[in-house]
Amino acid sequence: MNNTIELDDVEMGAEEAKRRSAVAHCRFCQAPLRHTFVDLGMSPLCESYLTAEQLNRMEAFYPLHVMVCQECYLVQLGDYVSPEHIFTEYAYFSSYSDSWLKHSWGYVDMISQRLALGGRSLVVELASNDGYLLQYFVQKGIPALGVEPAGNVAKVAEEKGVPTLIEFFGRQTARKMVAVGQAADLVIGNNVLAQVPDLNDFVGGIRILLKPGGVATLEFPHLERLMAENQYDTIYHEHFSYFSLIAVEKIFAAHGLVLFDADEIPTHGGSIRIYVRHVEDCSKPISPAVTSLRERELTIGLDRAETYATFSEQVMESKRALLELLIRVRRERKRVVGYGAPGKGNTLLNYCGIRTDLLEFTVDRNPYKHGRFLPGTHIPIYPPERIGSCRPDYILILPWNLKDEIVVQLAYTREWGAKFIVPIPVARVLD
Ligand SMILES: [Zn+2]
Numbered sequence: 423m424n425n426t427i428e429l430d431d432v433e434m435g436a437e438e439a440k441r442r443s444a445v446a447h448c449r450f451c452q453a454p455l456r457h458t459f460v461d462l463g464m465s466p467l468c469e470s471y472l473t474a475e476q477l478n479r480m481e482a483f484y485p486l487h488v489m490v491c492q493e494c495y496l497v498q499l500g501d502y503v504s505p506e507h508i509f510t511e512y513a514y515f516s517s518y519s520d521s522w523l524k525h526s527w528g529y530v531d532m533i534s535q536r537l538a539l540g541g542r543s544l545v546v547e548l549a550s551n552d553g554y555l556l557q558y559f560v561q562k563g564i565p566a567l568g569v570e571p572a573g574n575v576a577k578v579a580e581e582k583g584v585p586t587l588i589e590f591f592g593r594q595t596a597r598k599m600v601a602v603g604q605a606a607d608l609v610i611g612n613n614v615l616a617q618v619p620d621l622n623d624f625v626g627g628i629r630i631l632l633k634p635g636g637v638a639t640l641e642f643p644h645l646e647r648l649m650a651e652n653q654y655d656t657i658y659h660e661h662f663s664y665f666s667l668i669a670v671e672k673i674f675a676a677h678g679l680v681l682f683d684a685d686e687i688p689t690h691g692g693s694i695r696i697y698v699r700h701v702e703d704c705s706k707p708i709s710p711a712v713t714s715l716r717e718r719e720l721t722i723g724l725d726r727a728e729t730y731a732t733f734s735e736q737v738m739e740s741k742r743a744l745l746e747l748l749i750r751v752r753r754e755r756k757r758v759v760g761y762g763a764p765g766k767g768n769t770l771l772n773y774c775g776i777r778t779d780l781l782e783f784t785v786d787r788n789p790y791k792h793g794r795f796l797p798g799t800h801i802p803i804y805p806p807e808r809i810g811s812c813r814p815d816y817i818l819i820l821p822w823n824l825k826d827e828i829v830v831q832l833a834y835t836r837e838w839g840a841k842f843i844v845p846i847p848v849a850r851v852l853d
């Protein structure tokens with residue numbers, strides 16, 4: 423079980439070479455992409471954790487160069503890696519975060535009441551992962567179906583009693599589902615929109631799958647927060663797009679879908695949950711939440727190219743501050759280890775050039791990662807108990823979005839006076 427790219431896979435076909443050498447075009451509106459948002463250099467695929475035997479082999483690195491479309495303001499990565507390489511053996515299991523499960527349970531409770539879902543409804547989740555969310559609908563007796571391209575995670579969902587189609591979602595899959603009576607009252611897409619290579623096919627598929635009076639809800643990290651808080655480490659090859667509300671509205675409108683409500687939620691450093699309906703369904707008026715969010719984005723200038731041009735320098739300064747802090751404490755002969763081995767950690771460590779010289783090892787609760795090494799930086803990953811036995815002076819929290827939960831879990835480290843470091847927006851030691 424690994425998704426490290428072998429050399430054979432790197433020798434791309436003629437079609438692939440042509441696709442990559444051409445000027446990149448916007449994955450939504452097809453306009454040529456000419457403006458850099460941020461260039462994080464070359465990075466390995468962030469979920470390709472290495473075994474000890476792989477450490478002495480060549481590793482594939484791809485550009486993490488993010489562009490912004492000057493027509494629709496969709497912030498996006500170029501087509502550097504084909505999606506088949508990324509998602510088929512995805513190591514991420516949603517169920518490993520307590521706060522994420524709590525968030526999911528709260529959502530299921532809220533939405534099943536709001537839409538009056540029951541035994542005759544059908545809920546479909548796109549990129550349903552290991553059934554972390556749909557399991558709560560199943561517990562309520564609401565029929566649920568997952569669509570998940572990664573076979574290994576889909577299998578875990580099935581074991582939880584969550585029926586799961588192993589497919590990439592798009593128009594074709596949606597048509598097949600509707601043909602066998604699987605049109606949905608509720609379509610859910612949490613943190614999947616960013617990972618969709620063909621946005622038009624995916625959103626077009628939602629229109630097909632959704633019953634005439636149905637609702638789709640999608641959650642995605644908010645670009646406004648990414649920019650305001652230097653969350654450059656949420657940029658990785660698995661995330662093709664980074665959304666503002668104004669860009670998302672345009673994309674859904676192009677497919678006959680309307681955003682009629684929006685919630686701002688704290689997950690993944692600040693996300694938006696949008697509520698979507700068919701343009702023909704006038705029973706659901708557009709809420710003031712949508713209007714005010716749109717106005718806020720226009721006020722900060724998300725519809726102007728110059729607003730995006732300032733981000734690069736912010737990111738470079740954040741890198742300098744983190745390195746300065748780590749170099750200082752290492753020179754004082756302090757021991758520094760990491761907590762977590764999330765995808766975002768790999769972007770951060772590779773971009774900043776942090777290896778075992780600055781971070782001895784990291785730990786993670788996911789047993790799949792134990793005994794493996796972070797891609798690119800080759801930092802070893804151990805079970806969390808390692809922190810107790812080695813008693814480090816500093817713990818760098820890589821999944822900073824779970825910082826509060828992690829500080830509670832690691833309260834015992836206060837016993838020997840360990841301190842926590844969060845890397846962004848600007849590196850700092852927690853009090
Ligand atoms: Zn565009």
